[in-house]
Amino acid sequence: MEKSSTEKLAKRITLVVTHQCNFDCRYCLQKHEDVSMTKETAIKSIDAFASGIVEGDKAQISFYGGEPLLQKELIKELVNYSCEKILSIPDTRLTFEITTNGLLLDEDFIAFAKRNKILLALSHDGLAQDEVRTDRGGNKTKDRIDEKLQMLLKTFPETIVMMTVHPDYVDRIVDSLKFFRSKGVKSVSMVLAHGERVSWDDETFEKLTREMNKVEALYEQWNAGNDVFRFIPFDNKIKNYIRQRDADSVTCHFGCHKFMVDADGKYYPCSHFIGRDGFGIGSLEEGISEEKLKDLESKRVEPEDCKGCALRFRCRHTCACSNHGHTGSMSEVSALQCEYEKLTIQLADRAAALLLNESNPGFVSRMYPI
Numbered sequence: 001m002e003k004s005s006t007e008k009l010a011k012r013i014t015l016v017v018t019h020q021c022n023f024d025c026r027y028c029l030q031k032h033e034d035v036s037m038t039k040e041t042a043i044k045s046i047d048a049f050a051s052g053i054v055e056g057d058k059a060q061i062s063f064y065g066g067e068p069l070l071q072k073e074l075i076k077e078l079v080n081y082s083c084e085k086i087l088s089i090p091d092t093r094l095t096f097e098i099t100t101n102g103l104l105l106d107e108d109f110i111a112f113a114k115r116n117k118i119l120l121a122l123s124h125d126g127l128a129q130d131e132v133r134t135d136r137g138g139n140k141t142k143d144r145i146d147e148k149l150q151m152l153l154k155t156f157p158e159t160i161v162m163m164t165v166h167p168d169y170v171d172r173i174v175d176s177l178k179f180f181r182s183k184g185v186k187s188v189s190m191v192l193a194h195g196e197r198v199s200w201d202d203e204t205f206e207k208l209t210r211e212m213n214k215v216e217a218l219y220e221q222w223n224a225g226n227d228v229f230r231f232i233p234f235d236n237k238i239k240n241y242i243r244q245r246d247a248d249s250v251t252c253h254f255g256c257h258k259f260m261v262d263a264d265g266k267y268y269p270c271s272h273f274i275g276r277d278g279f280g281i282g283s284l285e286e287g288i289s290e291e292k293l294k295d296l297e298s299k300r301v302e303p304e305d306c307k308g309c310a311l312r313f314r315c316r317h318t319c320a321c322s323n324h325g326h327t328g329s330m331s332e333v334s335a336l337q338c339e340y341e342k343l344t345i346q347l348a349d350r351a352a353a354l355l356l357n358e359s360n361p362g363f364v365s366r367m368y369p370i
């Protein structure tokens, strides 16, 4: 196997610290085997990553699961070890990222996150949480996670909430956003649940369209004057347009600048492909296989139907994991995803046309940072 150069590992890496989870979400596609990363594998992963960091770099390490906070003590050790190792290189900056379901968050870990520049994002499905995201015992979780959200917001007022929309609860999107805003949340990311455990049809998409139109009205209202409410799907589409960057360069890191190390030390190009046959791109022992990476990249081609589409630079139609999740192919966009992309771009543009004027300084400065 051809070994990669160390810079292939820089500058962002994700460690899958466990496959286990204390939740049992209705759309989850993971198997939750009793597998966790050993300290030895974790340290080797950090060492391999650190070997590609040079003076002046900005490095980022993410911890992923299952539920990563089941490995809280290991994460603390790794954060301390990474800081010692990487911050000794002159002028480097190091940040960490964890998305958690929140159940194991406590004041102590939040204070640790604050001290060590760990960005904590919280998965929360709003008013569908109790129906969709139960714990392993089948118990509702909303009240418990709401408390954790309040705890997080006290220390991190900019906490991002990650909401997944299950087709059975599409009509709760607007009320969920209102709920988050009433709690003080300023940033909500949203994705549509996909995979074999959910099914979307014309009727649910019509409901989604109605909800998204209402979201647009709220977005305009909540970003008026100096107010700030980041609905990430709209924010991203507007920024893509303003900065003239294609959507995937912002959202899809498939095999470039970011790799996943699974609990057993194998490398994958993106979280969606962890443990899937044919998607491994190497291991800690062997390094990244350029050959396998190139082979995977060659299978990720732009769909014919998209080549003439006016929206192609703002659409995530080449995002390998999104396509694979919806259609089973890295290069085939589902009808749902295509319609959702069109809808999101149209609504984001309408909102931007209204908000990009001087009477909304919060929105203008967010879109045009100095």
Ligand code: SF4
Binding pocket: 021, 022, 023, 024, 025, 027, 028, 029, 030, 065, 066, 067, 101, 123
């Ligand atoms: S919290 Fe995440 S990993 Fe756990 S069951 Fe839910 S979706 Fe799956």
Ligand code: SF4
Binding pocket: 305, 306, 309, 310, 311, 312, 315, 316, 317, 333, 337, 338, 339, 341, 342
């Ligand atoms: S909007 Fe649809 S047709 Fe256009 S690029 Fe996206 S997926 Fe392809």
